[in-house]
Amino acid sequence: NSVMLHAGNAIDATLGVTFGLSTLAAAACGQVCSDVAGVTFGGVIEALASKLGLPSAHLSEEQLGTGVVKRVGLIGSVLGVMT
Numbered sequence: 001n002s003v004m005l006h007a008g009n010a011i012d013a014t015l016g017v018t019f020g021l022s023t024l025a026a027a028a029c030g031q032v033c034s035d036v037a038g039v040t041f042g043g044v045i046e047a048l049a050s051k052l053g054l055p056s057a058h059l060s061e062e063q064l065g066t067g068v069v070k071r072v073g074l075i076g077s078v079l080g081v082m083t
Helices: 002-013 015-019 023-051 067-082
Strands: none
Touching (some): 015 023
């Protein structure tokens, strides 16, 4: 969210003024920047965790389908967005 806010603000203050973009359009561009950063850094974080020797979950397909695993994944995703 921090990336989205800062990117949207920068876009609004520069490209928004230059090209007459609305604040909402600048916010949408900031969201795109945030999504790209999330996808890009997701792999970097996984690689860093592997290099640090942090263990992988090694869950089976059956385990991945359980409600507990889905809920924990959702909670982790929500906390990741909030921080």
